[in-house]
Amino acid sequence: MVQYNFKKITVVPNGKDIVDIIxxxxxxxxxxxxxxxxxxxxxxxYMRKVKYTQQNFxxxxxxxxxxxxxxxxxxxxxxxxxxxxxxxxxxxxxxxQINTARNLISKIAKDYVKLLKYGDSLYRCKSLEVAALGRxxxxxxxxxxxxxxxxxxxxxxxxLPSVDPNTRTILICWYPNVGKSSFMNKxxxxxxxxxxxxxxxxxxxxxxxxxxxxRYQVIDTPGILDRPFEDHNIIEMCSITALAHLRSAVLFFxxxxxxxxxxxxxxxxxxxxxxxxxxxxxxxxVCNKTDLQPLDGISEEDKKLVMEMKAEAMKTVMxxxxxxxxxxxxxxxxxxxxxxxxxxxxxxxxxxLLNQRVELKMKTKxxxxxLNRFHVAIPKPRDQKERPPCIPQAVLxxxxxxxxxxxxxxxEKDLEDENGGAGVYSASLKKNYILANEEWKDDVMPEIxxxxxxxxxxxxDILLRLEELEREEGLREEEEEDDDFEMDGKELTPEEKxxxxxxxxxxxxxxxxxxxxxxxxxxxxxxxxxxxxxKKFTTKRMGRQLSSLGLDPSMAIDRARSKSRGRxxxxxxxxxxxxxxxxxxxxxxxxxxxxxLRSMSRPxxxxxxxxxxxxxxxxxxxxxxxxxxxxxxxxxxxKKRNKDARRGEADRVIPTLKPKHLFSGKRSIGKTDRx
Amino acid sequence: MPQGDYIELHRKRNGYRLDHFERKRKKExxxxxxxxxxxxxxxxxxGKMFAKKRYAEKALMKKTLAMHEESSSRRKVLxxxxxxxxxxxxxKWEVPLPKVRPVAEDEMFKVIRSGKRxxxxxxxxxxxxxxxxxxxxxxxxxxERFIRPSGLRFTKAHVTxxxxxxxxxxxxxxxxxxxxxxxxxxxxxxxxxTIIEVNVSELGLVTPAGKVVWGKYAQVxxxxxxxxxxxxxxLV
Numbered sequence: 001m002v003q004y005n006f007k008k009i010t011v012v013p014n015g016k017d018i019v020d021i022i023x024x025x026x027x028x029x030x031x032x033x034x035x036x037x038x039x040x041x042x043x044x045x046y047m048r049k050v051k052y053t054q055q056n057f058x059x060x061x062x063x064x065x066x067x068x069x070x071x072x073x074x075x076x077x078x079x080x081x082x083x084x085x086x087x088x089x090x091x092x093x094x095x096x097q098i099n100t101a102r103n104l105i106s107k108i109a110k111d112y113v114k115l116l117k118y119g120d121s122l123y124r125c126k127s128l129e130v131a132a133l134g135r136x137x138x139x140x141x142x143x144x145x146x147x148x149x150x151x152x153x154x155x156x157x158x159x160l161p162s163v164d165p166n167t168r169t170i171l172i173c174w175y176p177n178v179g180k181s182s183f184m185n186k187x188x189x190x191x192x193x194x195x196x197x198x199x200x201x202x203x204x205x206x207x208x209x210x211x212x213x214x215r216y217q218v219i220d221t222p223g224i225l226d227r228p229f230e231d232h233n234i235i236e237m238c239s240i241t242a243l244a245h246l247r248s249a250v251l252f253f254x255x256x257x258x259x260x261x262x263x264x265x266x267x268x269x270x271x272x273x274x275x276x277x278x279x280x281x282x283x284x285x286v287c288n289k290t291d292l293q294p295l296d297g298i299s300e301e302d303k304k305l306v307m308e309m310k311a312e313a314m315k316t317v318m319x320x321x322x323x324x325x326x327x328x329x330x331x332x333x334x335x336x337x338x339x340x341x342x343x344x345x346x347x348x349x350x351x352x353l354l355n356q357r358v359e360l361k362m363k364t365k366x367x368x369x370x371l372n373r374f375h376v377a378i379p380k381p382r383d384q385k386e387r388p389p390c391i392p393q394a395v396l397x398x399x400x401x402x403x404x405x406x407x408x409x410x411x412e413k414d415l416e417d418e419n420g421g422a423g424v425y426s427a428s429l430k431k432n433y434i435l436a437n438e439e440w441k442d443d444v445m446p447e448i449x450x451x452x453x454x455x456x457x458x459x460x461d462i463l464l465r466l467e468e469l470e471r472e473e474g475l476r477e478e479e480e481e482d483d484d485f486e487m488d489g490k491e492l493t494p495e496e497k498x499x500x501x502x503x504x505x506x507x508x509x510x511x512x513x514x515x516x517x518x519x520x521x522x523x524x525x526x527x528x529x530x531x532x533x534x535k536k537f538t539t540k541r542m543g544r545q546l547s548s549l550g551l552d553p554s555m556a557i558d559r560a561r562s563k564s565r566g567r568x569x570x571x572x573x574x575x576x577x578x579x580x581x582x583x584x585x586x587x588x589x590x591x592x593x594x595x596x597l598r599s600m601s602r603p604x605x606x607x608x609x610x611x612x613x614x615x616x617x618x619x620x621x622x623x624x625x626x627x628x629x630x631x632x633x634x635x636x637x638x639k640k641r642n643k644d645a646r647r648g649e650a651d652r653v654i655p656t657l658k659p660k661h662l663f664s665g666k667r668s669i670g671k672t673d674r675x
Numbered sequence: 676m677p678q679g680d681y682i683e684l685h686r687k688r689n690g691y692r693l694d695h696f697e698r699k700r701k702k703e704x705x706x707x708x709x710x711x712x713x714x715x716x717x718x719x720x721x722g723k724m725f726a727k728k729r730y731a732e733k734a735l736m737k738k739t740l741a742m743h744e745e746s747s748s749r750r751k752v753l754x755x756x757x758x759x760x761x762x763x764x765x766x767k768w769e770v771p772l773p774k775v776r777p778v779a780e781d782e783m784f785k786v787i788r789s790g791k792r793x794x795x796x797x798x799x800x801x802x803x804x805x806x807x808x809x810x811x812x813x814x815x816x817x818x819e820r821f822i823r824p825s826g827l828r829f830t831k832a833h834v835t836x837x838x839x840x841x842x843x844x845x846x847x848x849x850x851x852x853x854x855x856x857x858x859x860x861x862x863x864x865x866x867x868x869t870i871i872e873v874n875v876s877e878l879g880l881v882t883p884a885g886k887v888v889w890g891k892y893a894q895v896x897x898x899x900x901x902x903x904x905x906x907x908x909x910l911v
Contacts, residue, residue: 115827115900115903117826118802118826118900123901124901127902128901131904158679159679159680160679671792671793
């Protein structure tokens, strides 16, 4: 069940647009090239442009050719329809022209690429490329009219009604103005134009209808006139095509009253002339417009003609192996104005069609595969007892009541009709309001009250809220009475007051400091301790803080001082501190004392610098000679080799002026033009 | 109206918008201003292309306007008579391109080195378009002095008839004379200004005696190596 989707064909641009698009795309390839580039590079550059343009044209034209349907490959119904509408030869010719254009462009590109290989200057390559592009564009410009034609066809094809040629279809056809479109409107949702003049319907219309859980396609055709086959115009040919190719049920609409302008005799003549078209199709003759003239009231000759047609139709029924006595399925009467018989016609048509299709399917070989798969199981009755469906009594009663109510209940629409129709009666919407007091139903609600919009203050929960508010207010009043006394309960003693004042002062200080710190951290760059200009971080300060805490700061101060000072400084400070007069005397003891002090006060604070050959305890050498050797070896390995064989920095000697390997010998590949 | 024409169907049923026609009229009136704005603001290649299109339209408009005036016809007749008089005064063998830029030998030939050490330089390859006859076979490559590559060989030329003003794609019969020298003529090199002989049997010309003319001379008017094709003007 292929659904032909002609809407998917891409838009066909006109010749100039194609040229513009592709040339601007070619500009996307690299554009800069200079005279000084090597000739191969120049050639490659221009060859690439030519090739790229050719490929783009090829692609674009190929999409056009591929997407348009080939009239021979699609269903013959569509093939013929398109032939009728657009003329098959013309269509094929245009597509063929596009194909030749495509081949021409490929040839041009090939030729010019070959020529580009001989280009020896930038100017020559460039002019060849310009010539190539120009020729390709001329080819496309020449097929401009074909492209315009194809674009028009595409637009029209996209609007064709999508008819599925394989599914269940009902075809409505006959003379113009007999009531086909009104019937179509009645059974499907297609809104077809219905007008009193003939040939209102100018093309095929498709609608869908349901019957027994199956979807049926209903096709409305433009009218056919009784003319020789070749004389039909395009519109009539559409309907004839549909008749010829679609396997469908055909409904012939006979206009009994003759108000379409053609007598029954003419209509019968038409029937006989096109009866060749509907072999093997279930036929139904429908007599329309019976409200103007019932079937029994027509004249004798007309009746005879009608019976003749019916006989023909019966033949087709018998030809399918249908029931012989199926009189009613063939000739039916209806009137689309009164809507009597419309449903009957539709049902009859659907039934006949379904039967025919099922029969056909049964005859094919494929049906056996299907039949194997399903099996309808009918249980064997074990006794003669009847077992009707069991419906509880309550449900039956409810159903009966509902039915009665439905009959009895008056709908609003009925009320409206009684009281004068749509324009006269306006339904009262307030009738069914549920209110506390019945009399409030007809009250008019005010919109503005005291200068305010009433609707701003309306709230569905407004009463609840009001209650809550009142409750809260009631509570709060009680609370306020409780809180009034406890304020002047206790008094502070003077010590406590002092302590409180101190605490407050300290707190405010801390806060200020913190604020300053904060300010420093974010807005001002903070200076490291090393550059402490203000000398905030001194040992004296530390000492003060520690003593204020109640600790002895002396040890800490000593430790800190010994870390930060150098040896020399300490010596001078110590010397300065001690008594200058006693320096000589104390010399014996002082050095020892100093040393001891020094060693005691700085146990592991600084590593001693030692001579290079002295082995430190943790290094892993046996003795100092080994260490010296190791140091020497290390330095030697890091020295740069004298590969130039120079005796010093100023030595410029060349060991060999003519090395043999450069001045003699043939090359295995390449030339020895220069040495 | 076919089933798929939704726009028209809607228009038929619901009519147009109340202000539809006025809007349409105003939009069309604004087109002029929009176009001029684009013309002023478009930059680069887009601007150039747009300007070119606009100029073409302007030229066409001017032509149609001028055509409606009567004085132009008289002017054309005058200029035509003058041109005719000049032609008659000129000689019989006048060619469309009397003077042609001389082509130097190093421009015409490319030196091809040969030999094991690539030292011999007696071979030459032609870099311009050539014509070799249908029965042409190369000399053995060892002795061939002038190489005419097959990619540069042409057999057909686009010949314009100067009076009919239409162009035909005719076969070349041979090269008659190359203005750069007899050597090039013998080689069959085709450059601008070369006189070639073309097969005009397509045109169906007949001599006064009644014989069918099938060969005529034409002069090449473009540089074939730059354009990839030979354009010539028939010498009548």
